Amino acid sequence: MFTLSLKVQKKNGLHIRLAATFIITLQSLLKDKDAIKNSYVIYKDKKVQANNLLSLVSLKIEQGEEFLLTCADEIPPHVAKQIVELFEEKDVENVKETEADLIMMENSYILQEAFTKLPNGVVVVDRDNVITYVNDAAVKLLEKPPNELYNHKANIVIPQSRLHTIMKTGQPEFAQKQKINHYTILTNRSPLIFQDKVIGAVAVFQDISNVEKITKELKEVQELQQRLDLVLQSVSDLIALTNEKGEFIFINEEMHGMLIKNKKKKKIQSIIGDNLWKSLLKRPEPFMKIIQVNHQLTYITKINPIIFDEVFRGTVVTLSPLDEIKILLQKLELMEERTKYLERELSKHQKLNSAFSKIIGNSEVLLESLSMANKVSKTDSTVLITGESGTGKELVARAIHETSDRCEQSYIRVNCSAISPNLIESELFGHEKGAFTGAYKVHRGKFELADNGTIFLDEIGDLNLDLQVKLLRVLQEKEVDRVGGFEPVTINVRVIAATNRDLAKMIEEGKFREDLYYRLNVIPIHLPPLRSRKEDIPLLSEHFRVHFNQHLGKSINRFEQGLIEILSNYHWPGNIRELENIIERLFNLTDDDSLKVRDLPHYIYKEEMASATQNLDFLPASNILTLEEYERQIFTHACQFYPSYNQLSHALGITHKTAAKKIRKYGLEHLLGNKYQNT
Ligand SMILES: Nc1ncnc2c1ncn2[C@@H]1O[C@H](COP(=O)(O)OP(=O)(O)OP(=O)(O)O)[C@@H](O)[C@H]1O
Known part of the structure; x- marks a missing residue:
């Protein structure tokens, strides 16, 4: 880098004519024409391009300064000598x-300053399209330092x-929008x-x-405003905005309708009253x-004050018809009830332990009983199953045991009606040697x-009164x-009892001990008869x-048309056991799939039965x-078709007692349930 120190001796310092002469001299003296582009004048803390006339003048170098x-x-x-002399030569005295x-100095200085301070960017090129001037704003927008702009094409x-x-056409261009950086x-642009x-x-x-940004924001605001208008117009509530005096500055159509209908004025005070407004x-x-606008219309009125810069600017008002809200609340309550109901129902299905899943049926009555049985299975409480x-009943008793914490221990079933009265005591409680x-x-x-x-004490209703006392003691x-024993044996047993008899009635008749009944009936579970849950018949079949x-190793895959319907219409006195037996019978009698x-x-098969009854085939024509x-x-x-007095009496429409009496009278006990088991 070569540096030459120069001192201005001219009276007006480095004035515009001297600066122009300096540039011309440099251009003529320096052999390399591009050298002037890389030449700078440094004065105090400023550095300007040596061939930039305006910049040189703007340095304001005075006489005697270096x-x-x-x-x-x-x-x-x-x-170098010629250049030095250019500044040292004495002025020829020419006022x-x-x-x-x-x-000229003053004007050029003013121009320079004015361009520099201009907020708009200015770029000037010479006839060769070489940049000869850029102001500060242009430097900022082009994001390039001046030396990368000056003296360059x-x-x-600047690719854009x-x-x-412009120079070629001689035609100016105005307001051309472009993106730079x-x-x-x-x-x-002008020539x-x-x-x-x-x-x-x-x-x-x-x-x-910035103008662009603001325009965009403005558009967004306008769009937002339109959307908001649309929303406010679409809602069924009555909505209004007021200014700080309570005057409506916006009302949606619903509100408009109401105000017109009720001849309300232009202020919210006409709806809520002056006092409420004052307190607001x-x-x-x-x-x-809750505000009653007229005799028929009552609204839930909500008022939200608009506070801006800590100053009250107005309110947002919404009015919702009370009746509609009431209806909605009622609907909500209904929905809640429904949800609770469905949750309860769902939990019945979900929580049933797998042991209970062997028990087939979807009817409400059955599921309720099973849900109860499932719940109590984890406790040690005594359960009385009726039905x-x-x-x-036996199926449920077993499921309770299998679901309980005792599932790994024994499950003992005792059919109290099947054991002969002389043996039952020893069967239940055991006996000592030689008793x-x-x-x-x-x-x-x-x-x-x-x-x-x-x-599991099945048919508990058949236990005689003496044994009932003993059982009570055990419980x-x-x-x-x-x-025959002397020492009582301590036991830890969970008791599940079951009966198909009406124990309450037996108590009345003195056949069942009331105290035992209450001991057993801690958790009552009633299993509904099949005829009261006919919807389960197809599922069970x-x-x-x-x-x-x-x-049976068969592959029977369908029910003949109408069969399920007939089964569903039958009253099933023997309940599921009877249905099970009938299906087994059909399996044995069919010759195809x-x-x-x-x-x-x-x-x-009622039709057959009906015609048989009509013809009275079972009665001989003579020999009555x-x-x-x-x-x-x-x-x-009948004895052959029904396994118990109870069912038989039910089928014949007589009491249990009469059935038992007649069967004994005709000595038919041995026939009871014979065919039933084999059908
Ligand atoms: N819901 C059910 N799903 C499937 N099978 C069932 C159902 N209920 C009963 N059964 C079947 O029906 C038959 C009779 O059931 P269970 O012996 O449990 O009845 P019970 O009420 O104890 O009768 P009883 O009072 O005569 O002793 C059994 O084979 C059992 O498996």
């Missing part, structure tokens, strides 16, 4: 020239520049014409990024009030066998006395079809027998 000229390459000594220099350093085109810019010749061009550009002004807080014969003839060793009763587990003391296919209507017993004989025949026939 400055530096720097060049990239060395200047030969004779050239007019000196004054003219001063005026405009179309190279069209100044060369991240600025949005409006550009005016510079001197003596009818284009000597350069100027571009003036204005940064409109005192304490601008949201509030809600007609064949309704699944009676033939008792040559200790016999443990069912209670002892069920220790730590569960004992109370948790001890059993073996027959299908269940037994699959069951018998597996057990379907279960047939024709294989049903005639008492189920005695009524007693007919009765005997009827009981003989």
Whole structure:
């Protein structure tokens, strides 16, 4: 880098004419024409391009002051000498020239300053499209330092520049929008014409990024406003905005309708009253009030004050018709109820333990009983299962045991009606050696066998009164006395009892102990008869079809049309056991892969039965027998189809007692349930 120190001796310092002479001298002296582009004048803390006339003048170097000229390459000594002399030569005393220099200096300085301070960018090129001037705003927008702009071709350093085109056409261009860096810019371009010749061009550009942004924001606000209007117009509530005086500045259509109909004025005070408005002004807080606008219309009125910059600016008012809200609340309550109901129902299905899933049926009555059984299975409470014969009492008892914590221990079933009265005591409680003839060793009763587990006392209603007392003692003391024993044996047994008899009635008749009943009936579970849950019949039929296919090794895959309907219409006195047996019978009688209507017993196939009854086929045309004989025949026939007095009496429409009496009278006990088991 070559540096030459220069001192201005001229009276007006480095004035414009001297600066121009300096540039011309440099251009003529420096051999390399590009060298001047890399030459700078440094004065105090300022550095300007040596060939920029306006910049040189703006340095305001006065007489006697020094400055530096720097060049990239060395200047030969004779050239340096000429330059030094240019500034040191004495002024030829010419007052007019000196004054003219001063005026030019002043003007050029003003111009320079004005351009520099301009908020718009200015770029000037000469006739060769070389940049000769850029102001500060242009430097900022172009995001390039001045030395990368000055003395460079405009179309190279500013790719968007069209100044060369302007010079060619001689036509100015105005308000051309373009993007430079991240600025949005409006550009005016004009050719510079001197003596009818284009000597350069100027571009003036204005940064409109902010205007753009504001325009965009404005558009968004307008869009938002439109949307809001739409929302406010679409809601069924009445909505209004008021100013700080309570005057409506916006009302939606609903509100408009109401105000017109009720001849309300233009202020919210006409709806809420002056007092409420005054208290709102005192304490601008949201509030809600039920307001009756006329005799028919009552609204839930909500008022929200609008506070802006801590100043109360107005309110947002919404009015909702009370009746509609009431209806909505009612609907909500209904929905809540429904949800709760559905949750309850769902939990019944979900929570049933897998042991209960063997029990088929979806009817509400059954599921309720099973849900209860499932719940109590985890406790040790005594359970009394009631329900007609064949309704699944034993199945439920077993499921309770399998779900309980005792599931790993014994489950002992005792059918109290099946054991002969002389043996039942020893069966239940055991006996000591030698307690009676033939008792040559200790016999443990069912209670002892069920220790730590569960004992299921089926047909508890058939237990005689003496044993009821003993059972009561076991339940109370948790001890059993073996027959012939001296020491009671402590036991830990969970008791599940079941009966198909009406224990309450038996208590009345003195056949069942009330105290025992209450001991047993801690958790009552009632299993509904099949006829009261007929919706389960198809499901159960299908269940037994699959069951018998597996057990009998068959592949029967359908029910003949109408069969399920007939089954569903039958009243099933023997309940599910009877249905199970009927399906098994159909399995045995069919000769193909379907279960047939024709294989049903005639008492189920009603049509057949109906026609048989019409023809009275079962009565001979002559040789009428005695009524007693007919009765005997009827009981003989019925006994075979029903496994218990209860069912038989039910089928014949007589009491349990009468049925038992008649069966004993005709000695038919041995026939009871014979065919039933085999059908
Ligand atoms: N819901 C059910 N799903 C499937 N099978 C069932 C159902 N209920 C009962 N059963 C079947 O029906 C038959 C009779 O059931 P269970 O012995 O449990 O009835 P019960 O009420 O104890 O009868 P009883 O009073 O005559 O002793 C059994 O084979 C059992 O598996």
